[in-house]
Amino acid sequence: MAKDTVFHKKATINAGGHLINLSTPKVMGIINLTPDSFFADSRKPAVVDALQQAGQMLADGAAMLDLGAYSSRPGATDISVQEETDRLLPVVEAIVREYPEAILSIDTFRAPVAEAAIKSGAHIINDIGGGQLDPDMFITVARLKVPYILMHMKGTPQTMVQQAHYKNVFNEVLDYFITLYAQLRQLGVHDVILDPGFGFAKTAEHSYTLLNRLDGINLLGLPILAGVSRKRMIYGTLGTTAADALNGTTVLNTIALMKGADILRVHDVKPAVEAVKLWQTTTAIQN
Numbered sequence: 579m580a581k582d583t584v585f586h587k588k589a590t591i592n593a594g595g596h597l598i599n600l601s602t603p604k605v606m607g608i609i610n611l612t613p614d615s616f617f618a619d620s621r622k623p624a625v626v627d628a629l630q631q632a633g634q635m636l637a638d639g640a641a642m643l644d645l646g647a648y649s650s651r652p653g654a655t656d657i658s659v660q661e662e663t664d665r666l667l668p669v670v671e672a673i674v675r676e677y678p679e680a681i682l683s684i685d686t687f688r689a690p691v692a693e694a695a696i697k698s699g700a701h702i703i704n705d706i707g708g709g710q711l712d713p714d715m716f717i718t719v720a721r722l723k724v725p726y727i728l729m730h731m732k733g734t735p736q737t738m739v740q741q742a743h744y745k746n747v748f749n750e751v752l753d754y755f756i757t758l759y760a761q762l763r764q765l766g767v768h769d770v771i772l773d774p775g776f777g778f779a780k781t782a783e784h785s786y787t788l789l790n791r792l793d794g795i796n797l798l799g800l801p802i803l804a805g806v807s808r809k810r811m812i813y814g815t816l817g818t819t820a821a822d823a824l825n826g827t828t829v830l831n832t833i834a835l836m837k838g839a840d841i842l843r844v845h846d847v848k849p850a851v852e853a854v855k856l857w858q859t860t861t862a863i864q865n
Contacts, residue, residue, distance in 0.1 A: 587799050587840070591725045591769040593681050593701035598641065600801050600840040602858065605850045606642040606683060607635035608807065608843060611665045612649040628669045629676055636680060639851035642702065644843060645669060645695075646685030650706050650735045650778075662691050667698050674699035683727070689714040696722050706731055706778065708758055716765055725769035726762065727803055730754050732779035741779040748791045751775075755798060771841065773803040777811055785811040789830065792837035804834035805843035828853055 589601045598604065609631050632643055647665035648657060666684070673680055682700040686692050687707030692715065696703070704727040709715040719726045730751045732741035744750050755772050762770055772795055776785040785806075795802055806812065812826035813819050828849050831842050835857045844850040 587796060587838075588769075588801060591702075591771070591801065593642075593725055593769075596679075596681055596701065598681065603835055603839060603854050604641035604841050605639060605847055605854065606644050606803070606841050606843045607632075607638075607640035607847045608845050609635070609643055609645050609669070610649070611645060611647040611669055625668050625672050629672050632673050632677060632680065635847045636677060638847040640847045642681040642683050642841070643673070644683040644685050644704055645673075645700070646704075647691075648686060648688075650685075656736060659688055659690055662686065662688065663694055666691065666695055670695050670698045670700050687711040687715065689718040693718055693722065696724055701725070702727065704773075705729060706735075706775070708754070709761075716762060716767070720762070720765035720767050723766075725771065726767055727771045727773055728755065728758055728762070729773040729778065730775040738779040742781050742784060744784060747780065747784045747787050748794065751788060752795065752797070755795065759798065759800070771801045771803050772798065773805060773843075776804070776806050777809045782811040782814055785809075789833060789837065792834060792839065796838050801840040802838055803841040803843055804831065804839040806830045806834065807842075807844040807846070824849060832857060 589599060591598050591600065609628050611628060635643060645666060647662045670682060673682060681702065683702035683704045684692055684695040684700045685704045687705050689712045692703045702725045703719055705715055706729045708728050708730060731738060751774055759770055774788045774792065774795070776788065792802065792804065807827050808820045808823040812830060813823040816826055824846055827844065827846065831844065831850055831853050834842065835854065842850045
C-alpha cells in the first residue's frame with residue numbers, strides 16, 4: 579500500500595514553532611538517560627555523554643532526539659517522578675544550550691515530567707502509556723499545545739509481558755488508536771503521531787503481525803512512528819543479542835518504510851538515514 583497514494587496523511591507537525599515535514603520520512607535518535615535500558619550502548623546517564631551523543635546523532639542526520647529517563651524494558655525498576663525529572667532536565671537544558679535548533683522528544687508517561695521538560699525547552703511528548711498510566715497526560719499535552727506520540731501498550735513496563743494476549747492484535751491496536759485519538763481531538767490536540775508499540779505487551783508474532791499490517795494504520799491519516807530498533811523481536815528471532823541486531827534493525831526499518839512509516843525511532847541514526855535515502859531513491863524511479 580503506497581503511503582502517498584491511498585490515504586491522505588497529515589504531512590507536517592508543529593514542534594514549538596518548528597514545522598517538521600513528514601512527506602519525507604524522518605529519523606529520531608534514542609538517548610537513554612538510564613543505567614538499565616535494554617541496549618547497553620544506548621545508556622548515557624551522564625550529561626556530558628548525552629550531549630556528545632546528541633551532537634553525533636544530529637551530525638548523522640537525526641531530525642529529532644528522543645530523551646528517556648525511565649527504563650521501559652520489561653520488568654524495569656520503577657523510579658519516582660523526582661528521580662526521572664532529575665535525570666532528564668539537566669540533559670534537556672544542556673542540549674537546548676548547545677544545539678538550540680534540535681527538536682527534542684521526551685519519552686515519559688508522567689504528566690509532571692512531560693510538563694517540566696517542555697518548560698525546559700523540549701518540543702514533543704512520547705508517551706508509552708498512551709495517556710492510560712497518568713490521567714492528567716492528555717489534559718497536560720492539550721494545555722501545552724505540543725505534538726504527542728500515542729503508543730499502544732497494555733499494563734505497565736513491570737506487567738506488560740503478562741498482558742500479551744489478543745484475539746486480533748491489529749484490530750485491537752487500531753481500535754485503541756481510534757478511541758484515544760478521538761479523546762485527544764476533543765481536547766484540541768492537533769499533532770498526533772501513532773506508534774504501534776512493537777514489543778510492548780506483544781510477543782514477537784504480535785509485533786511482526788503489526789509490522790506486516792502497518793500500512794492499515796494509514797486509515798487514520800496520521801503520521802506513524804516505527805520503533806523496532808534492536809528489539810527482542812529481532813534478536814530473539816535471529817538467536818543473537820541486542821548488540822548484534824543492527825542489521826536486523828535496518829531490514830525491519832526498510833520494511834516499515836515500505837509499509838508507510840513516517841518516523842524511524844532508532845539507536846543507530848546513520849544506518850537509518852541511509853535506509854531512508856535508499857528507499858526514497860528506489861520509490862522515486864518511475865517505471
